[in-house]
Amino acid sequence: MPVFRLVGVLSLLMLLSAVPAHAHGAPTDPASRAFLCSPGQPTASSSPCRSAIAAGLPSKEWDNIRLPNVRGQDAAKVPDGKLCSAGLARYAGLDAPSAEWPATKLKSTGFTYKATIPHQGSFRFYVTRAGYTPNQPLRWADLDQFLTVPSPPLVNGSYEFKVQLPKDRTGRHLIYTVWQNTDTPDTYYSCTDVEIAAAVKPAPPVAQQAPAAPPVKAAPPTQRTSQSAAPSTKPSAPRSSIPKPVPVASSAEQPPSDATRFGMAAVVAALGGLAVLGGFMLWRKRIL
Secondary structure (H helix, E strand, C coil): CHHHHHHHHHHHHHHHHHCCCCCCEEEEECECHHHHCCCCCHHHHCHHHHHHHHCCCCHHHCCCCEEECCCCCHHHHCCCCCCCCCCCHHHHHHHCCCCCCCCEECCCCEEEEEECCCCCEEEEEEEECCCCCCCCCCCHHHEEEEEEEECCCEECCEEEEECCCCCCCCEEEEEEEEEEECCCCEEEEEEEEEEECCCCCCCCCCCCCCCCCCCCCCCCCCCCCCCCCCCCCCCCCCCCCCCCCCCCCCCCCCCCCHHHHHHHHHHHHHHHHHHHHHHHHHHHHHHC
16 A cells, blocks of 8 residues: 555656746846746737747746756856847747837836745846847847845845946847856846936036126216316426425515504504604703
């Protein structure tokens, strides 16, 4: 009886190992090409998605683009021109070069990778180089790695990242995401089309202007009389420190007034009186 049980358990394990793993994860913000072509997405009706689905894309398995036993040798396992499909034939429609692939306009530095079946592992993020055009097949030489995140925590069923793209990347580009598991031998690959806005340069500081001086009130104009003389244009003579003599009136120049003549006559009369008085005194002295 125990032998039959053991055989049954082994058979069940063999059956489970024969069932392929289904749906594990892919970027959803910004969204990968496979996610945008999945049922229920409005972008699934875009021309590239319709072509990929017509070529055999399993649109319901948008999170199962994986290869086993890569062990970090991505460029050796995934050939140029087949990076979006990881070389898997049924996802080959995702490799079609086209500028019509729906692109997400990046509005923040936050990326979200949906984990439908969580795994332990590390993430590597790449971005296309300057001069990239979506009309050409994607090659490894077109990519620059800008971020590596080992074993990020799972938050509400997703892995969340804060990224910083190279500052010289603007316009249409492609983000390439590689998720290498450590608890399984698988590695997952995703292509995401984005529009990167140009960085806004800060405006130069405005120079502070000094406050304007209050207006000076003009003095009221002086009234001029008709007799005012015009200003002299003759240069003024230099001033001397020696005081000028005060001019004295000359008799030759100006006749004496009546008061002056009366005073002079009085003086003459007084002198004459003194002379007479003196003579009288001398005469009396001689008599005595």
